[in-house]
Amino acid sequence: MFVLGETEDGFGASYPLTQSFQYDGSTRQFELSDSLLFSNKSHAIVEVNGLRLRPPNGIHHIADESTLEYDVSRPDDSIHPDQIGPIDVAVYINDEELNLNSDFVLSPSDGSSIRTISLINPPNNGDRISIYVRTLSDYVISAGLMTLRNSVDLSSGDEVTIRTWRDLREQRLQTKVFQGPTGVLSSSVIPYDSRPYDSDDYDEVTDSSEFVTEFPLGNSGIFANRLWVTYNGERLLPNEDYIITEKNGEDFLIVTRVNAAAEDIIAVTIYGQSVVPTSMKFKIFDDMRENKTVYRIIDSSSTKLSQPLGISDDVIYLESAEVLEDPELAQGRFGILFVNGERITFRNRDLINNTVSGLRRGTAGTAALNHDVLSIVVDGSDANKTDNGISTTWYDLGETTILSGSSLQRSDNEIARFLRGE
Secondary structure, eight states, X not given: OOOOOOXXXXXXXXXXXXXXXXXXXXXXXXXXXXXXXXXXXXXXXXXXTTEEOOOOEEXXXXXXXXXXXXXXXXXXXXXXXXXXXXXXXXXXXXXXXXXXXXXXXXXXXXXXXXXXXXXXXXXXXXXEEEEEEOTTOSEEEETTEEXXXXXXXXXXXXXXXXXXXXXXXXXXXXXXXXXXXXXXXXXEEEOTTSXXXXXXXXXXXXXXXXXXXXXXXXXXXXXXXXXXXXXXXXXXOBTTTEEEEEETTEEEEEEXXXXXXXXXXXXXXXXXXXOOOOOOEEEEEEOTTOOEEEEEEOGGGEEEBSSOBOTTOSEEEBSXXXXXXXXXXXXXXXXXXXXXXXXXXXXXXXXXXXXXXXXXXXXXXXXXXXXXXXXXXXXXSGGGBOSSOSSSOOSOBOSSSSBOOOOGGGOOSHHHHHHHTO
């Protein structure tokens, strides 16, 4: 038995949940049928007629075991410290919500400095501390109810939608809100002797600023398609309406579609960059002599039957014969393919008609069978056979453990790269 690793206990499925309501003009309060577990209320995507409402604004810290005091807002946040009330602050450690007063307290405002919270108990080293302020958000979610504030214009018949997730802890979501453009300061230097004598200063430095629609995301390695970005509620498309660029080790969101005005709101929800890898296929073939061989199954060496294959047929019709190796009869090498559980050798390959012929059916101890149209056909040549794949470790080794814990799709060794077709 091979033990390839273990998963952390307690995590559930992170599939999305959607609830929809129709505003009837009588109440701005909506009862939620799904319990919003963990930090869902701070990441919920609430829309009215397809436009996202302004969510709570977040800031994120990594604990170091000794620090108990953390800022509740970013320097670029438009909120005034006096506007923040204790009930407007939600604090999470690894997406588990803390309780006001028993787990943390909010510092009083001095009228100008960024407000902070103080934890009652020290966190563990490396814990993710997320703090969200809902003072300026367009809605409040509490005790199973969602209330739309008066900042939202509503008309009878409007469609209200809330999107959340069942268990979002492994996604490590972050939601940030930006208002208006950001200023970028640039300097220009007039070097010595670049202008006529006594006409101007020399070694002069002039500063100028320009406003751009770019926003710091506080992380690195972010993929553009792992963001939910809205501009005044309208969702933007990755690589068309916005791009991600890196500066000094930090990723920035640059909105390319429009230049933001002072009152414009850009809301960003960042999904976890660690996603379930795509599937990877391979075949372990045990022939009649008990010789075991591992073959990779990749798109460039796979095709399908374009016609049914009968048990006595001597010609195989394929969608593409090019993916199969050409036989070298002068060197005593037949072509080899697998279809379902049958191993077939062939003498001839016709790239014009996409056929192989001169078949020997049911080789190496497999059975000759009938095969339906569109059955998968895989090349079984040496080009797709692993070298010593049976007795070699496929996964990356760990430094202090037997294995690193990386999936096979993300392992970086010769066998794993070969199976992926790299």
